[in-house]
Amino acid sequence: xxxxxxxxxxxxxxxxxxxxxxxxxxxxxxxxxxxxxxxxxxxxxxxxxxxxxxxxxxxxxxxxxxxxxxxxxxxxxxxxxxxxxxxxxxxxxxxxxxxxxxxxxxxxxxxxxxxxxxxxxxxxxxxxxxxxxxxxxxxxxxxxxxxxxxxxxxxxxxxxxxxxxxxxxxxxxxxxxxxxxxxxxxxxxxxxxxxxxxxxxxxxxxxxxxxxxxxxxxxxxxxxxxxxxxxxxxxxxxxxxxxxxxxxxxxxxxxxxxxxxxxxxxxxxxxxxxxxxxxxxxxxxxxxxxxxxxxxxxxxxxxxxxxx
Numbered sequence: 001x002x003x004x005x006x007x008x009x010x011x012x013x014x015x016x017x018x019x020x021x022x023x024x025x026x027x028x029x030x031x032x033x034x035x036x037x038x039x040x041x042x043x044x045x046x047x048x049x050x051x052x053x054x055x056x057x058x059x060x061x062x063x064x065x066x067x068x069x070x071x072x073x074x075x076x077x078x079x080x081x082x083x084x085x086x087x088x089x090x091x092x093x094x095x096x097x098x099x100x101x102x103x104x105x106x107x108x109x110x111x112x113x114x115x116x117x118x119x120x121x122x123x124x125x126x127x128x129x130x131x132x133x134x135x136x137x138x139x140x141x142x143x144x145x146x147x148x149x150x151x152x153x154x155x156x157x158x159x160x161x162x163x164x165x166x167x168x169x170x171x172x173x174x175x176x177x178x179x180x181x182x183x184x185x186x187x188x189x190x191x192x193x194x195x196x197x198x199x200x201x202x203x204x205x206x207x208x209x210x211x212x213x214x215x216x217x218x219x220x221x222x223x224x225x226x227x228x229x230x231x232x233x234x235x236x237x238x239x240x241x242x243x244x245x246x247x248x249x250x251x252x253x254x255x256x257x258x259x260x261x262x263x264x265x266x267x268x269x270x271x272x273x274x275x276x277x278x279x280x281x282x283x284x285x286x287x288x289x290x291x292x293x294x295x296x297x298x299x300x301x302x303x304x305x306x307x308x
Contacts, residue, residue, distance in 0.1 A: 071151040072101035082122030085164040
């Protein structure tokens with residue numbers, strides 16, 4: 001009879017875990033732990049042989065759970081007497097927890113991962129999830145991005161209280177919808193950064209709004225170039241083309257400093273021919289012929305300013 005269970009292809013994290021388990025099995029070769037346990041001794045035999053027989057497939061597969069138990073043993077002990085029930089049923093929690101252990105079991109719907117946590121007050125929490133938790137750059141830094149949360153890792157997480165129970169007389173809180181999240185400090189910093197960015201963008205738009213309505217003229221060697229107004233990726237920008245000498249032209253783009261609101265010009269292109277300067281004008285859909293009358297131009301922020 002064929003199994004109706006869905007076969008899920010291994011992920012990169014699965015390969016990483018398999019390598020960690022294999023390295024742990026190799027560390028059991030000639031170890032004192034293997035000498036006192038038939039199970040660990042069998043794992044060390046297969047690790048030393050470097051291959052499996054059909055008879056050994058089952059014990060090799062069980063090595064994943066054994067490895068997770070070993071990681072749990074290496075952690076600092078938990079005083080179960082401190083554990084109390086956390087929150088009210090249905091309450092959404094946001095707290096710092098340490099992953100104690102992970103137990104995997106197979107169901108008709110696929111893999112089930114039983115996560116055991118302890119919070120900073122020593123309270124025990126249990127989450128039955130169909131998947132694992134993963135670190136992100138925002139929560140744990142770039143070095144941990146994409147890596148699984150393993151026993152011993154401390155994280156900030158959000159979870160919903162599902163029910164309160166006891167196991168061997170120790171209070172436990174069962175939770176659902178668990179997910180790794182930012183710490184309160186990171187949340188506050190993120191909000192501050194967003195607010196600061198919005199203020200800077202608002203100041204830049206205000207300053208840039210004043211700048212682009214100014215068609216700035218520069219007069220060099222009896223030639224005028226007009227600041228050009230156009231849109232780049234939806235952002236309104238201002239350009240100008242200047243003739244510095246007989247055969248020296250530059251195209252510049254206006255930039256506004258977010259912190260000060262000051263306007264500056266960034267050189268985009270240089271050329272030694274007037275043909276290029278004319279092509280710059282054409283690429284911005286504006287060609288000006290002749291020179292404006294400097295006598296009629298007034299230095300007004302709402303119109304145009306002349307610079308000699």
